[in-house]
Amino acid sequence: MRPAIQLYTLRELDEPLPDLLRRVGDTAFEGVEFAGLGDSDPDEIRTALDDAGLDAAAAHVGVEALESDLGGVVESYESLDCDRVVVPYLDETQFASEAAVTDTARRLETLAGRLDERGVALGYHNHDHEFAALDGRSAFDLLADETDFDLELDVGWATAAGRDPIDLLGHLRGRVPLVHLKDVADDRPVELGEGDVDVEACVRAAREAGTEWLVYEHDDPDDPEASLAHGAETLSDLLR
Template sequence: MQTAIQLWTLRELREPLSDVLDRISAAGYDGVEFAGIGDPGASRRALDETGLGIAGVHVQLEDLQSDSRTVENQARTLDAPSIVLPSLDDDHFASERAVESTATLLGMLDTEFDRPLLYHNHDHEFVPLGDGTAFDALVDRTTIDFEFDAGWAHAAGQDPAALIRRLDGRVPVVHLKDMTEEGEPTALGDGVVPLQAVVEAAREAGTEWLVFEHDDPEDPVDAIQAGIGGMRPLLE
């Protein structure tokens, strides 16, 4: 598996993208994941200069729906392997009918692009539904792949490693995130998420990118090094 950092982690770092990518490359990551497309040409050049790969790009639903051709062209310029829908509102998972509509929506969006569409979970997809959760129902009703966020799944009371194994072959990207007992993001190794089990399950499930993300780091510069420092021993 290759290592990356989700650039949302560094959103408070007020530096040019090229400088941010230099920091990431120097820390030893294999790549990055973009939180929004921005200027795809400039981003692609900056990636080429640092030698970093790209794990994917997050694009909001309204952009996917309103201008899919532009999004596709931008993703092609960026050479992103996938387009990731980072979230859907709680209403999309409130009932069997809602999940059915959500599955239809994701299936339709997936056909709009020349590369895979992934869905990134938070915790609200794991509300009880039938004999399982809304997330279980979504998996059963779709054929799309997922960007599985292990931290948010654990915060919702789920076993992230078991869910990754269930998604075998459908989870090219895993967000490696640690959480406190109270369900707040924290540094890798300081929380209660079974990180080693998550990494082993991801490897078995064919995951290509392991992406570090911290939703609210105290210091984004320190988070860069702390992320890769926490990932390396898990991959040995």
């Protein structure tokens, strides 16, 4: 299992993406998960990745972009040796009823099939609203039961929703190549070790579930530079 950072964590730093990659390369992180490429040229990003000694763990890509220009998305990330794309968010209406979840599952399965033909794996990243109760089970559980694509479990948002991320990782064994390691307190993201998540237990459970990349994310850090350093140091210690 290797450490990576979701670059959304650093979005408030007013720097071109290649410069952010160089920052990450100066830490113990071994990879990045993209949150878009901005205006940067893919060739420049490729060079920055290589110079920083980083791998592309995955990329967050909106479902509309995938549906409207799947070929263009795949081509852009192929040049970065990135063969995993993750839908980062679908709104609450997509999980409001069993029928809505079934439609969502079919929509994502269609994308997963199209991407698989191009040698790219699809994943879905949860927040907390996917755990809404639907007749005895959550919408997230129903989505998992009706699909077979990867699920990028965010342990922080699962905790905020009142679910045990360790139990979830056990049930999702083999389907969670990417896990977001995030801490929360009072349903708000905080720095690792300052919230309600049993971070060490989550790392053990992710390892047992076959996770390949442990991805650090902080949705709203007060100091992105400090959060980058703290996240890198914490994951390095946890993965020793």
